[in-house]
Amino acid sequence: MKVQSLSVVVPGGCPNKCKFCVSHLHKEDTINQIEKNKRFIDLYEEDFMKRLLFARDNGCNVAILTGDGEPLINEKFLNQFSWMNFSIESPFRWIEIQTSGVTLNDEKLRWLRNKVGVSTISLSLSSIFCSLKNAEYNGTPDNFIIDIDYLCKEIKKYDFNLRLSINMTDVYNSYSVEKIFKKCSELGANQVTFRVLYESKEENKVNTWIKGHRANTEVINNIQEFIISKGRRLEVLPFGATRYSIFGISAIIDNDCMSTNSDKDVVKYLILRPNCKLYTKWDDVGSILF
Secondary structure, eight states, X not given: OEEEEEEEEOOSOOSOOOTTOGGGGSOOOSOOHHHHOGGGHHHHHXXXXXXXXXXXXXXXXXXXXXOSSOGGGOHHHHXXXXXHHHHSSSOXXXXXXXXXXXXXXXHHHHHIIIIIOEEEEEEEESOSSOHHHHHXXXXXXXXXXXXXXXXXXXXXXXXXXXXXXXXXXXXXXXXXXXXXXXXXXXTTOXXXXXXXXXXXXXXXXXXXXXXXXXXXXXXXHHHHHHXXXXXXXXXXXXXXXXXXXXXXXXXXXXXXXXXXXXXXXXXXXXXXOTTSOEESOTTOGGGBXX
């Protein structure tokens, strides 16, 4: 089994109400054992660490702190993850966090780097050009709105790797590929992932919003063609996507953010949920592995 990364689900809520949020498309059917089962906390901490080791044993070396909400909200769990990770025989040294940036300030940046061991901050944005439009699409309350330009400068000040995880909304229909990459460069991005918005087959308000606000297929194709023609081909990732270097930025187009494509030898990611069990799909508890 080839495993690209381990997604560690950080339990907790989220101040954002993203119009396209995939967590709204499926119900969380697992129990939060790692935080709530205080009677057997030693047992579940051991289970959690066993799953970390299982991922490491299968060649996985990237742990991504993510979740159905905003990981930065649950500082207590992130501290817990830190000591559990560094307590196992072969800890994850490559640790990333996927965040919308809300509540991320100077104090948290220092803590993420020095205590949690994060080296890459993947900033999920619906518009890299306008902080207010980004807040609108992310459903961010007024008191949590981030200044994208300022936040990226702060992230770079602490020498994190900065990945812009760009949700491909209709914002980008109005910009050329050159302008998109120019803005990514101005923000100091080391990496950029263009995330094609996921849509399930059900009829609901999330899917309806996605249908009316995702980037045109032509835009996605133009970005892909631009990367291939202008960039330097680097390597093929285990789940099939090809990474390119363009203008000093690592670029990937993610057409399968929910890992719906299957391959008998490749798992795009394992998902470690708060019930301390591993899954291979976000939207299917039947994908439980260990």
